[in-house]
Amino acid sequence: xxxxxxxxxxxxxxxxxxxxxxxxxxxxxxxxxxxxxxxxxxxxxxxxxxxxxxxxxxxxxxxxxxxxxxxxxxxxxxxxxxxxxxxxxxxxxxxxxxxxxxxxxxxxxxxxxxxxxxxxxxxxxxxxxxxxxxxxxxxxxxxxxxxxxxxxxxxxxxxxxxxxxxxxxxxxxxxxxxxxxxxxxxxxxxxxxxxxxxxxxxxxxxxxxxxxxxxxxxxxxxxxxxxxxxxxxxxxxxxxxxxxxxxxxxxxxxxxxxxxxxxxxxxxxxxxxxxxxxxxxxxxxxxxxxxxxxxxxxxxxxxxxxxxxxxxxxxxxxxxxxxxxxxxxxxxxxxxxxxxxxxxxxxxxxxxxxxxxxxxxxxxxxxxxxxxxxxxxxxxxxxxxxxxxxxxxxxxxxxxxxxxxxxxxxxx
Numbered sequence: 305x306x307x308x309x310x311x312x313x314x315x316x317x318x319x320x321x322x323x324x325x326x327x328x329x330x331x332x333x334x335x336x337x338x339x340x341x342x343x344x345x346x347x348x349x350x351x352x353x354x355x356x357x358x359x360x361x362x363x364x365x366x367x368x369x370x371x372x373x374x375x376x377x378x379x380x381x382x383x384x385x386x387x388x389x390x391x392x393x394x395x396x397x398x399x400x401x402x403x404x405x406x407x408x409x410x411x412x413x414x415x416x417x418x419x420x421x422x423x424x425x426x427x428x429x430x431x432x433x434x435x436x437x438x439x440x441x442x443x444x445x446x447x448x449x450x451x452x453x454x455x456x457x458x459x460x461x462x463x464x465x466x467x468x469x470x471x472x473x474x475x476x477x478x479x480x481x482x483x484x485x486x487x488x489x490x491x492x493x494x495x496x497x498x499x500x501x502x503x504x505x506x507x508x509x510x511x512x513x514x515x516x517x518x519x520x521x522x523x524x525x526x527x528x529x530x531x532x533x534x535x536x537x538x539x540x541x542x543x544x545x546x547x548x549x550x551x552x553x554x555x556x557x558x559x560x561x562x563x564x565x566x567x568x569x570x571x572x573x574x575x576x577x578x579x580x581x582x583x584x585x586x587x588x589x590x591x592x593x594x595x596x597x598x599x600x601x602x603x604x605x606x607x608x609x610x611x612x613x614x615x616x617x618x619x620x621x622x623x624x625x626x627x628x629x630x631x632x633x634x635x636x637x638x639x640x641x642x643x644x645x646x647x648x649x650x651x652x653x654x655x656x657x658x659x660x661x662x663x664x665x666x667x668x669x670x671x672x673x674x675x676x677x678x679x680x681x682x683x684x685x686x687x688x689x690x691x692x693x694x695x696x697x698x699x700x701x702x703x704x705x706x707x708x709x710x711x712x713x714x715x716x
Contacts, residue, residue: 355619361610383410436689496647526556637708
């Protein structure tokens, strides 16, 4: 009989969002009438249609595939030159950031790449992760064997957790001890917090001093509204030697169902072999894609390219404005009923502190039962997430207004 990867057996219960789905289904069965009124402010899935520039590009690409003269089969594993060059110019070089098109690797989204990157890295690395945190960072490290067993009070042995609380603005400082891999996500999921240049500079300096690698997730980059905040870690000198950056088109372009994102792996980032040889990760990442993938579909790559056209940029800006306005309405709505809230300014998430003595799963159940509003319990993001809920701004304006109206009518 085939042996299994027993590291999977360390995983606690189900992944957060399937557990939420399970509870929603149980509510639907128990109270079918109320279930029809549910407003989903939980999972960060977009609701608005794709930009018209994207639709047009996809139709044109499909038409190309309908003709022998313009048909395309297998493409480059890391993406066609037209989209990699477009990304390099608009997201980096046009903003004075040194990133070459050959350092950009297209994929089906940043979520997958945050886990795939571990294929390049050996076991035994000391991993530093913020708490609360996007569960994918933790679970993928469990799956590949970078952790110990699950701890009784939450978390996993072998990971260095950095508490993120109101006291530090949900932005942790580098730890005193040495680390090898560091996960940072800003704008932050789930707290909605944003890191400033001084704080990011401290992390880059720490990584360079400790020969560590920063895995920097900027899936919500488009939602940064304050002009002085960093939109890429490569704005910080030295980051090319210590950071890999993960991007997504899911939220800014509405690609949650289309699926496309990219990873930037600079040529300078390197790791060590057991015998002390320094190996650049760019070469290994390219080898990984050549072996494991035939790339993102041509139609989707043309769709992504369209996001950078003049019309595409304007339409993306309108989508971002829609969701950020939703976030402001949610933030103000919770504040109006006396909640302490965070985020919702440079991110599409509002992070709200539950009333004293109420756990995050209890608040999830109460909002579902009494207001028919679905959120995400903070406990699902780690030990420091307990006592909070995450509310997503990805919804229609009517639904957001209705959700806030229902919240105001509850007896707190």
